[in-house]
Each structure stands twice: as structure tokens, then as C-alpha cells.
Amino acid sequence: MNQNWHGTLIRHLLLLVTACLLVGLITGDYGWSMAVGLGIYLAWTLKQLLRMHNWLREHKPDEPPPDGYGLWGDVFDSIYHQQRRDQRVHARLQAVIDRIQESTAALRDAVIMLDSDGNLEWWNRAAETLLGLKTPQDSGQPVTNLVRHPRFKDYFEQNNYAEPLEIPSPINDRVRVQLLITRYGNNEHLMLVRDVTRIHQLEQMRKDFVANVSHELRTPLTVICGYLETLIDNAEGMNPRWVRALQQMQQQSERMQALLNDLLLLAKLEATDYPSDNQPVVVSTLLQIIKNDALALSAQRKQRITLSIVNEAKLKGSESELRSAFSNLVFNAVKYTQAEGTIHIRWWDDEQGAHMSVQDSGPGIETKHLPRLTERFYRVDSSRASNTGGTGLGLAIVKHVLLRHRGTLEIVSVVGKGCTFTCHFAPAQVINS
Incomplete structure (x- = not known):
């Protein structure tokens, strides 16, 4: 295309010079003829440049470039064809973006895009349901200002996202959400949030069951250990085989007591996130x-x-x-x-x-x-x-x-x-x- 423009420009200049020479031959003044001809051509060229400048400054995305003739007609046509190609590429990219947004909007899990500083860039509908994000007023806000749980703040700032974090939802304490952050691009963050309330309830049922059973077994086991200790203390004259059996029973009962104590301690540790006596x-x-x-x-x-x-x-x-x-x-x-x-x-x-x-x-x-x-x-x-x-x-x-x-x-x-x-x-x- 550059070679075509170069050839067209040379032809136009040759035609201009020839026309100026003919006018000079008729008028007998070659210098003025050349000056006037070149001036007219320069003015026409400046007018076309001004038209292009105004179009570039004021045109709408779908507005075609102005009509032109000669070399400037080729320039405007090339711009028009490039504009159409860009519009087609933009339309395809927009279609892909729309499909991605539609698919993520249909997800039950929240998808949130954060910049390198942790500010909100984009999120789907589930993020509004699980975290209470609001469109568009929350855009650009730091995520730690909207999810204010102290464990989330520590999790986000430590920059170690190998394990997910589970916390109550900011808008409903009865809903438990699990957050997982992944880095991508230029140190940006992709945060996935899912509702794990049902799993949390099942886990809580398991913890309660273990704690309740351990507590209920503690009293009868204490009674058994007490009687075994009494029997061993008064084992004089008893058959040595019975003494050995009682000692093994006492040993295993003590081991069971240690097991129950550890289970109860674990249940206590799992009951809260932080120690009460800090x-x-x-x-x-x-x-x-x-x-x-x-x-x-x-x-x-x-x-x-x-x-x-x-x-x-x-x-x-x-x-x-x-x-x-x-x-x-x-x-x-x-x-x-x-x-x-x-x-x-x-x-x-x-x-x-x-x-x-x-x-x-x-x-x-x-x-x-x-x-x-x-x-x-x-x-x-x-x-x-x-x-x-x-x-x-x-x-x-x-x-x-x-x-x-x-x-x-x-x-x-x-x-x-x-x-x-x-x-x-x-x-x-x-x-x-």
C-alpha cells in the first residue's frame, strides 16, 4: 500500500508540474505559474489534513472517515477498512467477554477480580449474595474494607494462599464461606468464594458428637478407674493372675482417660478462633x-x-x-x-x-x-x-x-x-x- 501511495504521489506531482508548465507557456511566466500551482496543491492538502484532524477528534466509534479524492481518498479508504477490521475484532472480543460474564454470572460460587493492591475491579452476582458487594459503588474499594473479618485481613496480607480460608459471611453469620485467592497477571488477585454452610454444619455435628461422647464417657470411666485402684490397693492374698489382670485394666483405663482428655481439649480448641486469655x-x-x-x-x-x-x-x-x-x-x-x-x-x-x-x-x-x-x-x-x-x-x-x-x-x-x-x-x- 505504501508503494501505491508513493507512485500515486509522484504521478500527481508530475501532473501538477506539467499543468503549471503549460500555464507558464501560455502566460509566459513560468515562476508564478509554478508558485500558484504548488500553493493551490498545498492548500488542498492542508484542507484534507484539517478534515482528518477534525474527524479524529470528534468522530464517534462507528462514524466512517470523510470522503476524499485522489491520494487522500486512498488514505481515507484505508482508514475506513482498518476501522471495519477493528470493529469486527472488537465485536468478537466483546462476544467472548459477554459469554464469560454470562457463564460466571450463572455460577453459584462468587468470582472476584482484584488489582495488585487488593482493590475491587469486577465480580459476579454470587459475590453480591455471599459477600454483600454492591454495584457500582463498591468498585475500586479495598476488599479488606468490605470483608472486615480479622482472619481475612491477616489471610490477605500474609500473601500465602496455599490453603483456603473459612469465615462467616459478612452479611449473614449463619452462612459460612470459603475463600481461595490465586495470583495472576501483573500481581493481580482472583478470589473464589463458595458457600460451605452445609459442610460446616456437618463438621460441627461431628465435633459436637465427639465432645458429647467424650464428656459422657468421662464419668463412668472415672468410676471404673476408682474401683480398679481400690481393688489393686487391697490385692493382698489375691491370686497373682487376677492382680496382673487388674493392673492391665488400670493401665488401659488410664490410657482411655488420657484419650478422652485430649479429645475434650481438641473440642475446646476448635470451639473458637482465638484464645480467650490473650x-x-x-x-x-x-x-x-x-x-x-x-x-x-x-x-x-x-x-x-x-x-x-x-x-x-x-x-x-x-x-x-x-x-x-x-x-x-x-x-x-x-x-x-x-x-x-x-x-x-x-x-x-x-x-x-x-x-x-x-x-x-x-x-x-x-x-x-x-x-x-x-x-x-x-x-x-x-x-x-x-x-x-x-x-x-x-x-x-x-x-x-x-x-x-x-x-x-x-x-x-x-x-x-x-x-x-x-x-x-x-x-x-x-x-x-
């Missing part, structure tokens, strides 16, 4: 007490237990819950570490928050078991776990305590070299002395 906890003193208890537990096994306190940072939370979590980790290390083995407890803080680790020289755990260690009743080796008298709920309790204290559990293990369990707490939970 007070500063002196972790160094707490770990020293747990270390002394661990030394008493491992006295016959001659294990070496050390404690390293790098600083005196405190934690906001429940001392009883933190004691339960930390002691579970330390006592597990005592149970599964061989005689004369080493166990090292460490407490420190840095820019990422505060950390407590328990490192042992035990047999270690295979990598395939690590993701499931915090599940209820999951056992790496059921026979070995039974021998230690564990309930299979210790690490589940640790997980729930850490969740309530904005913490995470990291497990590193090498078979034959031992394990390291590390509790990481967010900087917001740390109180520096």
Missing part, C-alpha cells in the same frame, strides 16, 4: 518447666536434654494452650528418642517472628509420613505408638494451638538422624522485652 506469656520460663518435666520423664533412659534461650521475647496468647503444645513436642521427642540420645530445645526471634524448635536424635520419620503427622490418630508405626502409650492426638493439638496463635508447624526429618519440629509465630504475636 495475655503475655514468658516462654523462657515455660520451656524451663517443660524441660524439667522431660528430664523427670527420661530419667531412666539417661537422655541429654538441653535448652537454649536466645532472647527473652514473650508471646501473646494462652499459657495453658502453649504449655500443652510445647510439652507435646518435647515429650514426643523423649518417647521416641533412644536411651542416651540427645534432645535440644531452642527459643529465638528474628524479623519473621518468634520460633521454638525441638530437635532429637531419634530414628526419624520417612518423608511420605510428614504431611499427615498432624491428622487425628495418624500413626507412623502403630505398634511402636501403642507401646509408648500415646493417644495419636498430640500433634493435632499442637496444630490447633498454633492456628489459634497465628503460628505454623514445620517438620524436618532424616531417617536414622532424628527430627526437628519448629513452631513459627507471626511478628504480631511477639512481645519483645
Whole structure:
């Protein structure tokens, strides 16, 4: 096309020069003829440029360019054809966008698009039902201003969206929603929200059932344990076979009591999101007490237990819950570490928050078991776990305590070299002395 325009321009100039020369031949003044001819051509060209400028400035999207002649006619025709091509492409893209919006509008799950700063860009109808978003006044608003649950604010700001978040709906506390955020494009966010009320109700029924059964079993089990203790205390002259049976019954009843206590503790931890007694906890003193208890537990096994306190940072939370979590980790290390083995407890803080680790020289755990260690009743080796008298709920309790204290559990293990369990707490939970 550029070559055609170039040839047309040359032909027009040759015709103009020829016409000017003929006029000059007739009038006898070639200079004025050329000047007047070129001036007229320049004025015509400027007029066409002015028409194009006015059209570009004032035209509507579907308005075609003005009519023209000669070279400018070709220019306007080229613009017109390009305009039509752009309109067809735009129509196809708009059709695709309309279909996507129609399909997402029909979804029961909410779809929300956020920019890199977390401001609302677009959402479907389900977002209005589940989160109460309003069109168009909420457009451009930060999502944390509209979904004000504290757990959502922490979840959004931590930039770690590997796991979904479940919270009550902002417009109806009886509706539970699950949120999952995915990054895309230029650090933008795509948030999916679904109604999980039914699943939450079923989970709550399971929790209530476990808590109620555990509570109901506690009284009869206490009676059984009391009578067994009385019988064993008065076992003089009794057949040794009966004494042995009574002792085994007492051992198993105590184990059942420990199991019920752990189930009731888990039910209590799951009842609320955060500890009710959110007070500063002196972790160094707490770990020293747990270390002394661990030394008493491992006295016959001659294990070496050390404690390293790098600083005196405190934690906001429940001392009883933190004691339960930390002691579970330390006592597990005592149970599964061989005689004369080493166990090292460490407490420190840095820019990422505060950390407590328990490192042992035990047999270690295979990598395939690590993701499931915090599940209820999951056992790496059921026979070995039974021998230690564990309930299979210790690490589940640790997980729930850490969740309530904005913490995470990291497990590193090498078979034959031992394990390291590390509790990481967010900087917001740390109180520096």
C-alpha cells in the first residue's frame, strides 16, 4: 500500500508540474505559474489534513472517515477498512467477554477480580449474595474494607494462599464461606468464594458428637478407674493372675482417660478462633518447666536434654494452650528418642517472628509420613505408638494451638538422624522485652 501511495504521489506531482508548465507557456511566466500551482496543491492538502484532524477528534466509534479524492481518498479508504477490521475484532472480543460474564454470572460460587493492591475491579452476582458487594459503588474499594473479618485481613496480607480460608459471611453469620485467592497477571488477585454452610454444619455435628461422647464417657470411666485402684490397693492374698489382670485394666483405663482428655481439649480448641486469655506469656520460663518435666520423664533412659534461650521475647496468647503444645513436642521427642540420645530445645526471634524448635536424635520419620503427622490418630508405626502409650492426638493439638496463635508447624526429618519440629509465630504475636 505504501508503494501505491508513493507512485500515486509522484504521478500527481508530475501532473501538477506539467499543468503549471503549460500555464507558464501560455502566460509566459513560468515562476508564478509554478508558485500558484504548488500553493493551490498545498492548500488542498492542508484542507484534507484539517478534515482528518477534525474527524479524529470528534468522530464517534462507528462514524466512517470523510470522503476524499485522489491520494487522500486512498488514505481515507484505508482508514475506513482498518476501522471495519477493528470493529469486527472488537465485536468478537466483546462476544467472548459477554459469554464469560454470562457463564460466571450463572455460577453459584462468587468470582472476584482484584488489582495488585487488593482493590475491587469486577465480580459476579454470587459475590453480591455471599459477600454483600454492591454495584457500582463498591468498585475500586479495598476488599479488606468490605470483608472486615480479622482472619481475612491477616489471610490477605500474609500473601500465602496455599490453603483456603473459612469465615462467616459478612452479611449473614449463619452462612459460612470459603475463600481461595490465586495470583495472576501483573500481581493481580482472583478470589473464589463458595458457600460451605452445609459442610460446616456437618463438621460441627461431628465435633459436637465427639465432645458429647467424650464428656459422657468421662464419668463412668472415672468410676471404673476408682474401683480398679481400690481393688489393686487391697490385692493382698489375691491370686497373682487376677492382680496382673487388674493392673492391665488400670493401665488401659488410664490410657482411655488420657484419650478422652485430649479429645475434650481438641473440642475446646476448635470451639473458637482465638484464645480467650490473650495475655503475655514468658516462654523462657515455660520451656524451663517443660524441660524439667522431660528430664523427670527420661530419667531412666539417661537422655541429654538441653535448652537454649536466645532472647527473652514473650508471646501473646494462652499459657495453658502453649504449655500443652510445647510439652507435646518435647515429650514426643523423649518417647521416641533412644536411651542416651540427645534432645535440644531452642527459643529465638528474628524479623519473621518468634520460633521454638525441638530437635532429637531419634530414628526419624520417612518423608511420605510428614504431611499427615498432624491428622487425628495418624500413626507412623502403630505398634511402636501403642507401646509408648500415646493417644495419636498430640500433634493435632499442637496444630490447633498454633492456628489459634497465628503460628505454623514445620517438620524436618532424616531417617536414622532424628527430627526437628519448629513452631513459627507471626511478628504480631511477639512481645519483645
